[in-house]
Amino acid sequence: MLGTLILKEVRDIFGSTKFVISFSVCAVLILLAFFTGAQNYQAARRQYEAAKAENLRQCDGLTDWLMLRQNRIFLPPEPVAAIVTGVSNDIGRTVEVTGRGELSAEDSRFEGEPLFAVFRFLDLEFVFGVVLSLLAILLGYDAICGEKERGTLRLVFSHAVPRATYICGKLIGSLAALVPALIVPILIGCLVLVLMGIPVDVNGWFRLALAIGTGLLYFMVMLVLSIMVSAMTHRSSSAFLAMLVVWVMSVFVVPRAAVLLAGRAVVVPSVDELSSKKAALNSQLWTQGRQAISRWTPEKTGGDMEGMMKQFQDMMEKQADERDRKMQELAGQLNEDRANRQRVQQRWAFAAARLSPLASFSLAVTSLAGTDLNMNDRFAAEAAQYQGDYAKFMKAKTGMVPGRGMIIMKGDAGGGAKPKPVDPKELPEFQHRPIALAGAVETAIPSIGLLIVWGLGAFITAFWSFLRYDLR
Amino acid sequence: MTDSPYLEAVALSKRYEDGVLALDRVSFGVRPGQIYAMLGANGAGKTTTINIFLNLIDPSEGEARIGGIVTHREPLEAKAHVAYVSENVMLYGNFTAMQNLEFFARLSGKHHYSRDDYHDILRRVGLSDDVHYKKVRGFSKGMRQKCGIAIAILKDAPAILLDEPTSGLDPKAGWEFCRLLESLRQEGKAILMSTHDIFRAKEIADTIAIMKEGRLVMEQPAGELAHLDLEKLYMEYMAGHNGPMPAEA
Ligand SMILES: Nc1ncnc2c1ncn2[C@@H]1O[C@H](COP(=O)(O)OP(=O)(O)OP(=O)(O)O)[C@@H](O)[C@H]1O
């Protein structure tokens, strides 16, 4: 009986014009997502190689490492990130590294090509999150109430069909028809990646597969939700309207409202506020410094001008060191406090946003693709590590660690021998490691879990609603 | 015509949630090999009666029995013994006539039918071979009605419920339908049919009943009505000249 019902459902879906048209559109979009992702990756890869080569070319003709003005590191493009873009186009990809001081990443993709920021790219997250959820609604909203309207439900239930079997057949049949159907264009998309020579490694394939699995899970949630609504309404127009409301809430309202509320609930001081606090301390320290200078009297006034100058300079140096220390202390404190508050805010925002299946899905796939909000932090950490290596390298080569804005002058030490040019290959190379599978999965698990809860909840609700459904 | 009724309504009452009393203590029985025709104005309660037999709704009081099984107590058991044709048969539009037949035959637990059986039955109800593999979406009402009858026949249940089955059939199809019903009666099926077609009812039914505002106001063997003007009688009942269930003349 269940088999008959499932088979009928599969056949009914595949035979409908609605399915053929809407599915074709979705299949094309899925393929397009893979194709544009691959193309973007290739373009970004070329850009990356060129930038790297340019950075090394600076070393040409240099005879002293101290003369290296701008050593830059670049975030290499990643295939999976090109397919699930997340924040990857928003964050800076280039960091100018000096031996010390704060680093900042610049030159995001959208900065360079603002046009693409307007409507963003057609990536897999968008196709699944927005387009496929609409497909799920389109194919699920009239699953039950449509049959009632068309009159087939009466005929079916004039047979000895248990309601539980029927609703299970409906749910399983719809899933069994649509999920494998979606897998076909996805597999072709993966083939496109291979054919275009996109170097996806094993880790990448695993993460991509998990991201696609999460996408299918999200699709299933939306489909079961639609069937649930269709088992709670008696007119397909009401069901469609209800699902549209659910969709708008899930896609637009809940995630934004969550961010807004979290922003209200947890106050994070702005960068400007921090700067003004730092500036205040700075000027206070300077004032104190000036007062100290005016109070200063040399220890022994033996008329030794040289000794006095030395004392004065020591005092000034100590003062500067002290000022630096205090400033750094404050900056560290403020930055950490800000980062902590930001983390709390983010946690609240995500927790609330996950009420929306779309947000759960988005958070999960971007974590899996390594293009979540932490992408920036990971790059910053890698850059900081590189900074350490670079500082060590410079220290070894030149005996000092250059900082930003430092101007280094070096007189010609000895006349005769022609100085040897530096070897650019000696420059430490920036190491970027793609996000580890285990870590990515760990971050994605709560969202995936929530999607599963959504799916099961909708399944059970659909089931119970149908047991009470008026079949006439 | 001596055995006990197979389809049975026992003091069947139905009051809808909005307070409408659609059925008021209706009792009747249909024996195997008998065609029982229910006449009655729109809203008299015919479809409500059939819905209770199919357990699409529960009765407020009384019970409907199919082969002795109370429909609202053991609906699945009861429904296994009854086939149904609605007044407007609706099928799966994306399926062909053959696929519809196959699906519903399987729902009835009949897995042994072959392709030829489906063709035969479709021919028997008057659908020519050229439409057997056409999608039902494009079928006329009469063609769908015929498919519905084919599905009911395939179920091969001892009882058949028909809700205005001939509505929308052309005269020839209507005539063919009557012959079909007669052959089913020959097979010993208990047939309950609601209809607005007084003449067809008189022609094929064994018992004719008239329903009015949820009550059975007349029930007589068709044979005894043959010489009467049934239409006139019907009008009189509708106008309220006769009391409920007059004593047998
Ligand atoms: N779901 C419902 N809720 C409330 N009242 C209903 C419902 N369905 C039917 N009724 C009422 O019950 C009464 C009997 O309706 P029913 O459909 O059984 O009549 P019928 O004899 O089949 O009429 P027709 O010849 O038009 O098919 C009518 O008064 C109708 O308004």
Ligand SMILES: [Mg+2]
């Ligand atoms: Mg009716």
